[in-house]
Amino acid sequence: MSARWVPWAAMAAILAAVALIQHAIGRIWICSCGYVSLWHGDVWSSGNSQHLTDWYTLSHIAHGFIFYAALRFVAPRWSVAWRAVAALLLEGAWEVVENTSLIIDRYREVTASLDYHGDSIVNSFGDGVSMLVGFFLAARLPVLASVLIVLGMEALAAWMIRDNLLMNVIMLVWPLEALREWQMQGAPSGR
Structure with missing residues (x-):
């Protein structure tokens, strides 16, 4: 194998x-519905975060832009491919932590x-690939x-699902009841 393929x-x-x-920590491979969709757009359904891509894919694409900027600053001498490896390590670590009961319970406790x-x-795999994109x-x-693409994705997600990367971080770190109430206004009736 040529060295250029190593990353x-x-x-x-x-x-x-x-x-x-x-x-190993008990995550399911695919949606309990028994199939995998390329896209699942209903954030209020049990299929959310269970298929290959969804509205939160935009946040993972934004991770890629952010990781590129950070790693270009921190490791300017590394090749783009090796910086991508480092970015995927960060993304992969987040995917594992995000799917622990600690973070799942936190999402359910303080977010919409x-x-x-x-x-x-399969959704976590899609998130990793989206970050690389x-x-x-x-x-x-x-x-x-x-910058314009990231801002556009954030605006689109906020408009379509009342959530995006920035709101997600805010609600995990410093929950704001007013933000949660605004997000819940987008929920189907009966929630």
């Missing part, structure tokens, strides 16, 4: 390791995600374009 093999190994760790039960393994887009695009 790509490392990325594949990280995705596999995250899947195996999640399986009352019925959140964690991600399926954002990372490699950021590596190719001008800074202004990257």
Whole structure:
């Protein structure tokens, strides 16, 4: 194997390791509905975070843009591919932590995600790949374009599902009841 393929093999190994760790901690491989959709757009259903992509995919693409910027600053001498490996390690670590009972319970306790039960393994895989898409887009695009794309994704998610990466972080770290109430206004009646 040529040395230029080593980072790509490392990325594949990280995705596999995250899947195996999640399986070991009890995450399900696919949606309990028995099938995998390429896209699942209903954030209020039990299929949310269970299929390959969903509205929260935008947040994972944004992770890629953010990780690219941070790693370009922190490790400027590393190749883009090795910075992508580091970014995927960060993303994979978050996927594992996010799917522990500690964080799942926190989401259910302080956010509008009352019925959140964690991600399926296939959804976490999609999140990792989505982060890489954002990372490699950021590596190719001008800074202004990257910033505008992230802002646009945040605005789109806020408009469509009353949630996005910024709101998600706020609600996990410093929950605001007014924000939670606004998010719940988007919920189907009966919630």
